[in-house]
Amino acid sequence: MAAARRAFGRFDAGLNVASLHKGKLYPDGPPARGAGADRATMVAAARRRARGERGAHDIGSVIDTS
Numbered sequence: 001m002a003a004a005r006r007a008f009g010r011f012d013a014g015l016n017v018a019s020l021h022k023g024k025l026y027p028d029g030p031p032a033r034g035a036g037a038d039r040a041t042m043v044a045a046a047r048r049r050a051r052g053e054r055g056a057h058d059i060g061s062v063i064d065t066s
Contacts, residue, residue, distance in 0.1 A: 022030070
């Protein structure tokens with residue numbers, strides 16, 4: 001029982017630290033969900049990376065400038 005209390009206490013303390021950090025990052029509250037790239041774009045990019053395809057933003061890494 002004491003080990004469970006100790007483990008939960010550490011977990012609870014970690015959540016408190018994360019909450020304080022988030023409060024410092026966003027003093028007016030967290031940003032609205034979905035503010036960044038839309039989900040379909042993110043999923044497509046993840047699938048391209050998983051298959052090893054290169055996107056348009058990677059073209060500079062393919063061009064030999066020597």
